[in-house]
Amino acid sequence: MNLRIGFGIDFHQLVEDRQFWLGGVLIPHSKGALGHSDADVLLHAICDAMLGAACLGDIGVHFPDTDASLKNIDSKILLKKSLELVRKAGYNIVNIDSTLCLQAPKVKDYIPLMQTAIAQILSLNINDVSIKATTTEKMGFVGREEGLVAYASILLHKQV
Ligand SMILES: [Zn+2]
16 A cells, blocks of 8 residues: 555634735735745645655744745745655655635635646646635634634655
8 A cells, every 4th residue: 555644734814914825826805824934824734734644744844934035935835845855755646635714705716726726836637636615604713814724635645
């Protein structure tokens, strides 16, 4: 059995005066995610799932928020670098499943764009990159629009 499963989770605060990058796509919104990088919560969860499946630690180990060269970095670059690490360890991606958890804005119409952006970076088909979205029915920090969460699962296959 040459398969490895991985799981990733990420959280960011939502604040005013920040661009809102999600799944590699710039989404018009009154708030954006706060972080050292562009704070793309979905791409970070996918990086963590990928690194985890290969037992390579987490995103903070490889791309620490104390590294000034990573300030406001495009998370698509982090995703690409994570893929390179996983490939170097001898793995290819089979598929990704993910869920975004946020109260606003409605992201349904942006999901195909996110799938396209992620599939392109990871050399996958769009139907290998599942992205779902849910709210918390106005409960908790997500419901109060103070932040958002992304969860991602990934399957890797050992290169032959
Ligand atoms: Zn993050």
